Amino acid sequence: MTQPLAGKVALVAGGTRGAGRGIAVQLGAAGATVYVTGRSTRSQKSEMNRPETIEETAEQVTAAGGRGIAVQVDHLVPEQVRDLVERVDEEQGALHVLVNDIWGTTAVEWQKPVWESDLDKGLHTLRLAVDTHVITSHFALPLLLRSPGGLVVEVTDGTNEYNAVNYRNSFFYDLAKGAVSRIAFALAHEVEPHGATAVLLTPGWLRSEFMLGEFGVTEENWRDATKFQPHFAISESPAYVGRAVAALAADPDVSRWHGQSLSSGQLAQVYGFTDLDGSRPDAWRYMVEVQDPGKPADTTGYR
Template structure:
């Protein structure tokens, strides 16, 4: 399947919920689902009138919804804190009332980077910060699935995408430098495995998906570059040469949602680079970066190769 297969209208009539769509991967996944024709509910805590604890007022769910609509779908922004069960319940009731169906659920809620101190022992971590990371990265996903899945399983073919950082192959043998972060980023992998067991009898599919080295808005800001000149940051961080745009994981989700045989991935841990090879889509520059393969084989494995060999 090539990029032409994920075309405008491929998901016409389908309804998606992207939980955590304010910026980065979540925004891109919402936009690419919209580009394929879906109606996309984009949720998050930062709106044009309110800023979340992440503290980035320039990215809002309203803007995400507008980008979805501009891409060819129907974007609907709904302010939701996914740690508040009643707000999530109300969101799902609204989707049911307005459409009577949910075809794709993307659990992308995170927002914990500002709490993260790497290479800090569990007894040295500020406990409130660590527990907040777990709430943001794990509890939100469970609350959302609890309320949304009864609507999704009404029709066979539903897709749940748990979004994380790192694949099972990468994370399994490696510690991610902070126990709370490690748990938060491994939990979605296990959640997809468990959901696959629960959804299979309804003809629905659950997967876990990770971007590679993501050029999110926050990451670009950290390196002092923009998307247009992101390669200027490679001098400071050579491994940034493998970085991928958020659109890449967006295209991965759209490819999964359009695949009539998506059940073959049920319960698996996947990456944007892996799916690009399988489905034939590319990043915005026409390349196919395989970030986790690069880190496994070159950075940790000692193979003599460059990032360009993995693009």
């Protein structure tokens, strides 16, 4: 098995679970050294109160063929992020891939207008979803830009095209995801003169640990959830978006994507990778053409 990212160093900020874990593991499978950060450790849980930990993710990175390094970091605390980047510099001397996938909140109130929403919860959501990305970029980008050809991936939910015309069922969630899109847009302008590439990337309907738990299924029997939500048939594992990032990071012509809004399904068609089951789900096209118009669930031609 080839490891095109051998010798490369990646930082997956927000790699405890979900897309972040999938991305970290697939970067490891491609041979990278991956720093995995988050607040949840074996000795301390975050406000998410979930069982997943950064240590588990780092171990999975190593088992996949890379080198996983877990570092507990609250990305809302600038000093902790500064210390993290200084450690990466001291231990590796370079940073080639930065993935901003920080989220980590259960405070979103769905189906409530802004005037009925809890303001403290809403502002906390914005801080976790937006401020963390800004703080991390502030400290990490100088190290990344020291090496030519660096890659910055801002992870969001929904393509720019989809989010531009679809309300995401929460004022604060909608605002948070829109802000991450603009972060990617701004970073693309700022890193371009330094030879780096910045993109916005979204998974499709992600089979995160949380989502599987909501449906009472596992990755092994996830299709059982389609009995309750037929459109879940288009869902994808975290490995799928992970393989998208690994493909971008290994592409010598990655700058062709600079400044663009990308999806895992779109990149699978270009790079040829598949999800764990060998399929190539194209969730956002499915959403527009099947789910949103109210058509019966049918993934034919979409995975």
